[in-house]
Amino acid sequence: MSQARLSPGIVPGRLAPEDLALNFRDIAPPLTAHEAQVAADRCYFCHDAPCITACPTAIDIPLFIRQIATGTPDAAAMTIFHANILGGMCARVCPTENLCEGACVRMEAEGRPVEIGALQRHATDGLMARPGHPFRRGAPTGRRIAVVGAGPAGLSCAHRLAAKGHEVVIFEARDKPGGLNEYGIASYKTVDGFAQAEIEWLLGIGGITIETGKALGRDLTLEGLTADYDAVFLAIGLGATNALRTGDEGIGNVGDAVDFIAELRQAADLAGLAVGRDVVVIGGGMTAVDAAVQSKLLGAENVTMVYRRGQDRMTASRHEQDHASASGVRIIHNAAPVAIHGDGAVAEVEFCYTEDSPEGLVMTDQRFRLKADQLFRAIGQRLDEAPGSPALEGGKIAVTGPGRTSLDKVWAGGDCAAGGDDLTVTAVAQGRDAAEDIHLSLSP
Missing domain, CATH: 3.50.50.60 (FAD/NAD(P)-binding domain)
Known part of the structure; x- marks a missing residue:
């Protein structure tokens, strides 16, 4: 924006600070306990719930809403986090109208779905505000995995691997972790530094180290990573516009x-x-x-x-x-x-x-x-350059199954991988599923 400051038509301070604070306040404030109870009571708790099918991370939505309705929101949060460790962010930024809420039976019947996203935020925010981290690591495996990229896919993969007892090092090109959640989403959706607070909470499981300012192709090579680590997960996003x-x-x-x-x-x-x-x-x-x-x-x-x-x-x-x-x-x-x-x-x-x-x-x-x-x-992004030698498909890294690339020991997920839809929640699912496959490949 330095170039923009030279133009007489482009100036800072067009609005007073108080107006800016009002404009950039939380676009969807959290539900109160009473509001959450009323919203939860609208759920039909469908046995064959279409909202679950519509969720890329397959959260058991009727179950967590029933847990809120019965006064156990912390249990609801655990139901969410077991499927989506970034459930707090996804509650804020998911296009729920196209996913779970769009498939809600109430939407079909009345044109107004159950407020699934708001209920998810109610549960996850409550548990994240409590001391400690709700997940415990498994017994140490002695295995080390490199994750390249600290966005939603990389963070999701790292947490799942750490939970299974592996040591994980995340390499992030920028100065701060978070990827899209930190740098690419409107600020009124993630107020009060939520992206970094969520990462700090996620790291509470232990076993995860983040090294910032480390970019693949500049500071790291895929050949070096595969030599030094038992597995590599690429979550490098799309760097070129x-x-x-x-x-x-x-x-x-x-x-x-x-x-x-x-x-x-x-x-x-x-x-x-x-x-x-x-x-x-x-x-x-x-x-x-x-x-x-x-x-x-x-x-x-x-x-x-x-x-x-x-x-x-x-x-x-x-x-x-x-x-x-x-x-x-x-x-x-x-x-x-x-x-x-x-x-x-x-x-x-x-x-x-x-x-x-x-x-x-x-x-x-x-x-x-x-x-x-x-x-x-704002006409889309593309992979800046091939991060090594994985096969590409449509300009992205080709993957099969849960993120396997054409290279041994290398997985990929998130926006850099072919077949996704460039959503935070999809990236979380891909990171989670790749972690499970990496764990199976390293198991005796």
């Missing part, structure tokens, strides 16, 4: 939405963050929504999201789209960028309308321009 391919992206004040979100998440003072008056975000996923909404919350006057396909093709959930609209973000569908205009810095973005056809997306001759002093790309 896709380009717009307009040919003029080097112009000033054009940046990546993921970098903007990361800077915001790490800011000690939101009033010191610079934001434009007219912000355009290109993309239709959760990153685009988070960047657009937070630009508005920082004081941008006009924020527009532009997506090249129709609304039904957006990867951001309808709930998130509605939240963006309610926050004052304009969303334009079926439009693709063709040029960026400006003298040294972006002033306008030119788009053409698009149409879906049997042959794919068609660029029409109809064009329009949007005024912009700040432009963010």
